[in-house]
Amino acid sequence: xxxxILESLxxxxxxxxxxxxxxxxxxxxxxWRMASRKLRALRSHGAVIGATAVWEAAASNRWNRTATPATxxxxxxxxxxxxxxxxxxxxDRASAAVRAADEVGGxxxxxxxxxxxxxxxxxxxxxxxRVDPAAKIxxxxxxxxxxxxxxxxxxxxxxxxxxxDAGSQRIRDLTEDAEQELALLDAGLASIRAPGHPQLxx
Numbered sequence: 159x160x161x162x163i164l165e166s167l168x169x170x171x172x173x174x175x176x177x178x179x180x181x182x183x184x185x186x187x188x189x190w191r192m193a194s195r196k197l198r199a200l201r202s203h204g205a206v207i208g209a210t211a212v213w214e215a216a217a218s219n220r221w222n223r224t225a226t227p228a229t230x231x232x233x234x235x236x237x238x239x240x241x242x243x244x245x246x247x248x249x250d251r252a253s254a255a256v257r258a259a260d261e262v263g264g265x266x267x268x269x270x271x272x273x274x275x276x277x278x279x280x281x282x283x284x285x286x287x288r289v290d291p292a293a294k295i296x297x298x299x300x301x302x303x304x305x306x307x308x309x310x311x312x313x314x315x316x317x318x319x320x321x322x323d324a325g326s327q328r329i330r331d332l333t334e335d336a337e338q339e340l341a342l343l344d345a346g347l348a349s350i351r352a353p354g355h356p357q358l359x360x
Contacts (some may be wrong), residue, residue, distance in 0.1 A: 215282040245303050248310035249280045255317035264320035272313050279306055
């Protein structure tokens with residue numbers, strides 16, 4: 159009799175522990191999903207995007223990044239870590255500019271393909287620069303990085319120009335539509351205010 163009671167208690171304990179574990183796992187999954195959604199919403203919030211842009215600008219200034227592409231002479235003075243950072247900043251900006259141009263309907267031709275090739279080339283160079291990040295690596299490697307940065311900046315400028323043209327066309331269309339609508343509204347109001355027409359309610 160005592161053995162069957164102990165066995166029942168043991169089984170009840172196992173079942174309760176299993177149910178407790180299942181409840182905790184379910185609650186954890188639900189909380190994780192909710193947190194993921196909140197995090198995605200937070201990342202897409204305007205204030206966060208603005209703060210990220212400010213941080214990136216500050217980081218660029220901290221690295222003494224100028225508007226002109228880095229030359230091989232500039233790169234020769236930097237460590238592998240700084241060279242990698244400069245290279246990836248340029249490649250990422252080019253990719254972001256092409257994505258933005260696509261999203262606003264600007265023509266990008268083969269810029270997307272060029273960005274993929276830039277990423278592949280940067281990945282290959284990055285592998286070499288990671289061998290000794292603190293060392294200054296001269297020679298042909300720095301020329302390759304300078305050329306890659308120059309191409310990335312050219313792609314970025316082309317994509318920004320394309321996005322700007324697409325945006326300008328939309329603004330022109332909006333302006334023309336607004337002018338037409340306002341002219342129609344003015345004509346309608348003028349006809350209502352003409353003698354013999356009932357006055358507008360005040």
